[in-house]
Amino acid sequence: MSGKVLVAQGGGPTAVINQSVVGAVLESRKFRSVDQVYGALHGVRGIIDEDMVDLTQETTHNLELVAETPSSALGSTREKPDAAYCKEIFKVLKAHGIDKFFYVGGNDSSDTVRIVAEEARKAAYDLRCIHIPKTIDNDLVVTDHCPGYPSAARFVAQAFMGVNLDNAALKGVYIGVVMGRHAGFLTAAAALGKKFPDDGPHLIYMPERAFDEDRFLADVKAAYEKHGRCIVAVSEGIADADGVPIATKLAEEIEHDAHGNVQLGGGALGDLLVELVKRRLGLKRVRGDTFGYLQRSFVGCVSDVDQREAREVGEKAVQFAMFGDQDGSVTIHRTGWYSVDYRLTPLVDIAGKTRHMPDEFIADSGTDVTDAFRLYLRPLLGRGMPDAYRLRTVPVPKILKKD
Amino acid sequence: MSGKVLVAQGGGPTAVINQSVVGAVLESRKFRSVDQVYGALHGVRGIIDEDMVDLTQETTHNLELVAETPSSALGSTREKPDAAYCKEIFKVLKAHGIDKFFYVGGNDSSDTVRIVAEEARKAAYDLRCIHIPKTIDNDLVVTDHCPGYPSAARFVAQAFMGVNLDNAALKGVYIGVVMGRHAGFLTAAAALGKKFPDDGPHLIYMPERAFDEDRFLADVKAAYEKHGRCIVAVSEGIADADGVPIATKLAEEIEHDAHGNVQLGGGALGDLLVELVKRRLGLKRVRGDTFGYLQRSFVGCVSDVDQREAREVGEKAVQFAMFGDQDGSVTIHRTGWYSVDYRLTPLVDIAGKTRHMPDEFIADSGTDVTDAFRLYLRPLLGRGMPDAYRLRTVPVPKILKKD
Incomplete structure (x- = not known):
């Protein structure tokens, strides 16, 4: 079986959100079952408008440079799809023979992925839907932290x-x-x-x-x-x-x-x-x-740990989609001080929920x-955090202003 | 002849102003004629209050780390001394046997140095006064540009x-x-x-x-x-x-x-x-x-060219003071694309003047x-300026929304 992959970004940009897109794109391109990798421009709005680009025709070298560039290279949107909107999304995905959908975003985006996945299931359309996390607010539940934060x-x-x-x-x-x-x-x-x-x-x-x-x-x-x-x-x-x-x-x-x-x-x-x-x-x-x-x-102010993890959640999203049979959100789990591993968490456990400082x-x-x-x-x-130093001051004895 | 050196900072801090202080301190410490190197805390206010520290008792290693730290390690002040205030400064310098005065600052500070130098001359006190430039506004005249900018x-x-x-x-x-x-x-x-x-x-x-x-x-x-x-x-x-x-x-x-x-x-x-x-x-x-x-x-956002030049204007200030017999302001002159040299410019040519974008x-x-x-x-x-990359987008032909 072969099909197409679609990647898009939603919500506020972060310094590393492009790492996730590039991770998903490069990993997808390794699979023989993937015909083409598309990107929707300005998130779900680009899907509705059929405003998509073919990322299979992008050089690996340029993708690597884009990965290091902050903000959302595919553009983003603040539109919050409801069930009807999601049905429109679903129509476009179907028309283009897309069978893998990856959406990089925060709380609202995870909810979008959840609804799209449900609509696909209702229509018995075999669409794999994966939410790739990002948010500077760090307010997604389950995951140890969110790329971008x-x-x-x-x-x-x-x-x-x-x-x-x-x-x-x-x-x-x-x-x-x-x-x-x-x-x-x-x-x-x-x-x-x-x-x-x-x-x-x-x-x-x-x-x-x-x-x-x-x-x-x-x-x-x-x-x-x-x-x-x-x-x-x-x-x-x-x-x-x-x-x-x-x-x-x-x-x-x-x-x-x-x-x-x-x-x-x-x-x-x-x-x-x-x-x-x-x-x-x-x-x-x-x-x-x-x-x-x-x-x-x-x-010019980015954490290398954040870059690496944002890349990996993109890669893992594709691996979960290819080797598993479930939809979900990629979550980060701490396994050492400091190391992490990734899991696929059911969308219903993430979608629309907000985490606060414990x-x-x-x-x-x-x-x-x-x-x-x-x-x-x-x-x-990450590495190379700057440090601030002070003079260790030795006072000079006063001559004129002796108390 | 031997004497003491005094260094201080005035006006708004910059990312590299400590480079200039450290340049002046380390260079001063090389001269046998220098007994001690003092720093006044919070600019001219520290002189008036006799609030000074002995920088001869600071390690070279820590000075190098302070040089890389933004803002004014000696503290700064917004006080704009008039002639009477400058006479007070002069009294303290004299009481402590200070014969070299280095002041890192912008327009106002250059004027302070000018007045102190004039008061010293009137009193036939052999005080060498050097203004070391800094300002993010880049509005000092004569110099090609100002350290900090x-x-x-x-x-x-x-x-x-x-x-x-x-x-x-x-x-x-x-x-x-x-x-x-x-x-x-x-x-x-x-x-x-x-x-x-x-x-x-x-x-x-x-x-x-x-x-x-x-x-x-x-x-x-x-x-x-x-x-x-x-x-x-x-x-x-x-x-x-x-x-x-x-x-x-x-x-x-x-x-x-x-x-x-x-x-x-x-x-x-x-x-x-x-x-x-x-x-x-x-x-x-x-x-x-x-x-x-x-x-x-x-x-964490600093130009290496700026760091180097800020260090050099501090060093050159001391060299001009030691090997010359004139007061002045250290100015930067462009000699290539890109290289610079330093000169000592008379204080009256700099003090209180403002440069605008030509x-x-x-x-x-x-x-x-x-x-x-x-x-x-x-x-x-400087080196390592970040660069921003874009996807070279190839549009996907529309199926549903063909015009």
């Missing part, structure tokens, strides 16, 4: 390492806003930028813990008094005890302020927190950055991570 | 390279705000992230050209229609034809808008431009990032750079 985590750690050095030279309060609406894994990675006990980030706010303004201000004040400065890592998704996003809450509060010269809104969480600290603590040098798209797309990764204070988290993340960051 | 430029180029790939996968308008209040060199570096003709940034706005909202909107519209997306690099310092900062102007306009749900202010230029594009062009996926402190402090570096459109700029910047970015 380690590289984004490395960017966040290196960013805080630098911001800490900058802030030590010119002291003040610094607030860095990190991606992650529901899971705090990426924000927590800021802790890996810390070396000396007095280094920042001094406070880490994850969406897994309710955010309280007064508590936040007291935390900042205490850290500032202790270190003469304070670095805060905060997840964009923080909310109060009732689940109200802090960005929304603060925007209202500050707008209603009588002095209201500075009026902010939207998702400008960083600016709002900066304003809050300035007003309520009366501190002058308060700065904030929202890391934005840099943290998932920056070229309690054992969050310190009792709620504003730091535990050593268990450090042990979890460190090997994922 | 190449590494920040590399960060900006790599950031736009990634943002372009991300935006190609999920199309829309993206606006990235880059540091540089008066000079557009750093924003212009975004162009070096571009490889294919349709890559972004499609539009680059530098403070050297007056910014016009209507023209901007027309530019974005045209680029969007051509590419189905648009990436904009904009300097934080852009102003209109009357010199009014665009951030101030837009904040007022948008606040007075009748629909005014989103009210922004302060320096949130990126958010304001995003809002402007959304409202006036009716585009949906419009995103903006302000690169903020990451562009000057990120650990006309030959800005395209006639006012929203792009020229090849002259590309030739100027490329060698400064």
Whole structure:
């Protein structure tokens, strides 16, 4: 029996998502039963529109170079297919004689694969459907971690390492806003930028813990008094005890302020927190950055472990499809410190579920991570992590200003 | 004759400013005439407070590691000394028997050195004063470029390279705000992230050209229609034809808008431009990032050319002080493509002056750079610049959706 393979990418790009596509493409091309390997442009949208490219006619050499290039080379989409949409997908796959479907993506994409697989089964069409995981949020269940997360985590750690050095030279309060609406894994990675006990980030706010303004201000004040400065890592998704996003809450509060010269809104969480600290603590040098798209797309900050694993989940997806008779999602399982193995997990166990930072990764204070988290993340960051060094200062005795 | 050497750092940190300090310290330690090498903590403030450390008691090995660490290891300051302040500096230097003063910094720091040198001359005190250049803004005159700029430029180029790939996968308008209040060199570096003709940034706005909202909107519209997306690099310092900062102007306009749900202010230029594009062009996926402190402090994105030159200006400063009899600022002069030599330029020729992007570096459109700029910047970015690769797509013939 022979047939065609289709590969596509969905959701937000990562630094290593192309590794997975290339892994799947190169592995597929080794099998005699595979006639051609297609790629759909811009995810499921490209399938619906029959907008596909023939990856059998791509050189191995160029595929290897594309693998090292961040973002989704086939394009991506935010479209979330429902059952009807999936039926349309299924029609196209059938028309082109595609019998293997690989979709690289996060939670929504895993659900897409699940529905396509179900529709195929109903129609008694022998279509093998495999979900290849990726997400910088690291919020897929079952898998130890998600390809894409380690590289984004490395960017966040290196960013805080630098911001800490900058802030030590010119002291003040610094607030860095990190991606992650529901899971705090990426924000927590800021802790890996810390070396000396007095280094920042001094406070880490994850969406897994309710955010309280007064508590936040007291935390900042205490850290500032202790270190003469304070670095805060905060997840964009923080909310109060009732689940109200802090960005929304603060925007209202500050707008209603009588002095209201500075009026902010939207998702400008960083600016709002900066304003809050300035007003309520009366501190002058308060700065904030929202890391934005840099943290998932920056070229030149990638974990070699992440690259290798993203490649392998692509390869393994094809092997599971060729040598097995089940659909599923490729999951990563830790077998050493550090080594992993891969399994195929049923789609229903993954699709549409969200993983959060487990309690054992969050310190009792709620504003730091535990050593268990450090042990979890460190090997994922890969080789050649930069390191920050300090002068070991010997004071010069004073002559004019002796106390 | 023997004496002491004092080294300090002023202004915003860079990725390679410690190279200059270490260059000056290690070179000073080679001279028999040097008793001790001191470092002042937090720039001129540390001199005034007699807050100094003995760098003669630091290991060579640790100094080499500190050299590779971004930001100012001795700390920095934003204090801008006047003549009275400089007299205080001078008193401390004299009390400690310091006869060589090296100050690493930008425009303000060069002026500090000039005043200290003048005060010393008036008091017939034989103090050699050398300014060692650094600034990510690249706005010092005479010198071909400023240490610190190449590494920040590399960060900006790599950031736009990634943002372009991300935006190609999920199309829309993206606006990235880059540091540089008066000079557009750093924003212009975004162009070096571009490889294919349709890559972004499609539009680059530098403070050297007056910014016009209507023209901007027309530019974005045209680029969007051509590419189905648009990436904009904009300097934080852009102003209109009357010199009014665009951030101030837009904040007022948008606040007075009748629909005014989103009210922004302060320096949130990126958010304001995003809002402007959304409202006036009716585009949906419009995103903006302000690169903020990451562009000057990120650990792990540095130009080896920048590291080497920052080290050399520190070394040369000491050599000029030891073998010459003049104060001055160390300047870099291009002698090949690419090689440089160093000279000592009189302080009065540098101090307090600002360099802007020359006309030959800005395209006639006012929203792009020229090849002259590309030739100027490329060698400064150093070895191992990442590269972005694309699939060479061969379309699959349509079966269901034949037109």
